[in-house]
Amino acid sequence: MTKESASTIAETRTDRIFLAGVKVMLTIALIAVLVPLVYVVANSFSSAGAVSSGQVFLWPVEPSLRAYQEALSDPQILKGYYNSLVYAVGGTLISVTLTVAIAYPLSRKTFFGRNLIMSLLLFTMLFSGGLIPTYLVVQDLGMLNTRWAMVIPSAIGVWQVIIARTFFRHTIPDDLYEAAVLDGASDLRFLWSIVLPLSKPVIAVIALMYAIFQWNTYFDALVYLKDPGLYPLQIVLRNILILNSTTGAAADVAATLERQQLANVLKYALIVISSLPVLIIYPFIARHFTKGVMVGAVKG
């Protein structure tokens, strides 16, 4: 509406030139982000030969699905995909449950010691014991080289606790609690039947944050896992894409030229395949993530 009333004052020539400049700049930004993405997709659908000789730019050359067939028949990749799904789903469930379990009491004004606990949490954002001291804890708990090491040591994010707590505080009125207590509800009953249904948006946001983090991270796996059977997809990707170790499928055959060429196009296909789950939920993320970032940014 401000734009409407504003347009009653005619734009000056400098303003129009400036606006045109802004649009040119944004177009350049758009292209800069888009080109590498399109380039990867185009390569992944091209023939091995075309990729290896660098013929592909933004459109597939000699279209082929060979790389995808190859990638999806590789047991190592499939196993990694499965493991990552397990870690993402399981980890998110654990993380969201624990986050709500700490954020909700901390949002209640009648909770004694909430400021002290909040300070303890915030301190962990500023200072940490470091890699090895944490490793020792995980080791002592017998979690090394187990699936637990993927979901427990990084289960709660302080940032997510802040987001959830701020949401609970600002959207659940005290009167609602008073009313529920009058009707005989306990704290847990109130949390379960009233707070959680009202907090679906924020729970969606923190669940997305945790899920994407779990899907994308490789650090914990690098540090805590030794058994390749437990590797998440990102570690498998690192081995194939960055360390150039050949996959199971490519290894049995002597390194013929064709095999080497296939290894190149396989990389592009893998990038697409591994980013697919995030891409599928991206429209959902784009809608909800912004809100969540904003809720967290409200000081309180």
Next chain:
Amino acid sequence: MSGTIEVKPAPPAPVLKQVVTTARIRRPSRWTEARRSFRRHWQLYLLIIVPLAYFVIFKYIPISNAVIAFKDYSPIKGPWGSDWVGFRNFELFFQNPVFWTLVKNTFILAAYTVLASFPIPIILAIALNEIRTGFFKKTVQLVTYAPYFISTVVVVSMTILVLSPRIGFVDDAIGLFGIPAIDFLGDPNYFRHIYVWSDVWQTTGYSAVIYLAALAGIDPALHESAKIDGASRIMRILHVDLPGIMPTAVIILVLGVGNIMSIGFEKAFLFQNPLNLAQSEIIATYVYKTGLLNADFSMATAVGLFNSVLNLFLLLGVNFAAKRITGSGLWS
């Protein structure tokens, strides 16, 4: 519970005014207050036990375990039973020729990252804010936002592929200007540029969101009156928009500068290869290699602790300076 309790207002009154009034009657002592809260809300205390235990076990026990930085750690004796060596590990580290290289590499890489990735999202947000809501604006936002959600492994591999001399398109592009193929990843001098600009590519759209929200929060009346006074778009950006997003920008800059020494492990480690190690070895990757690959736990912890303490002081210092200069900081 009997119905009479609910008639009284909850004891720890939330608003300051109410505290004053209850205090005049008779303010319950802290312990009475605590006991009453425990009795009434025991379920909340029960609920918080497990997550609280998580923080103790995975955040605070590691801090106490960091004592091995001052010890000669032996797995049999454990962190507390190992022999005390005082500052020997730190002395060894400071005397190690690699020390200055690590500090320099970490500092330059992080400072360069902050320098490049601080202003660009602001420019993007202001540019987006200038144009009318529509298909173009939405597309730019949606596309620039997307790379943030791609994993580090994938971004690094994409960068490597795009820059690779044989199959990447960057060499074809610079070839148009008559520049011969460059082995970007094999030359240590390119490492920082690759690291920083791939980071800008990945995070600019995401970072811009925060500024866009700050821009949306600016009172439209300010823009209106500026327009009536004949201010051009550029003048309004300089005198309305920029001051409006200043507090947000300060917080982000403080966090960025304050966390300089804690620059992440994930990406630097992935970009590392034997050829670029001279510039790509940073403290975080050195800690990983010393601790887990060479199993020198005490030394790795000492290096990590040095880094954490340095970072803590840096953050507090920058925050203090920001508060003095601009009046806004992390803790208002």
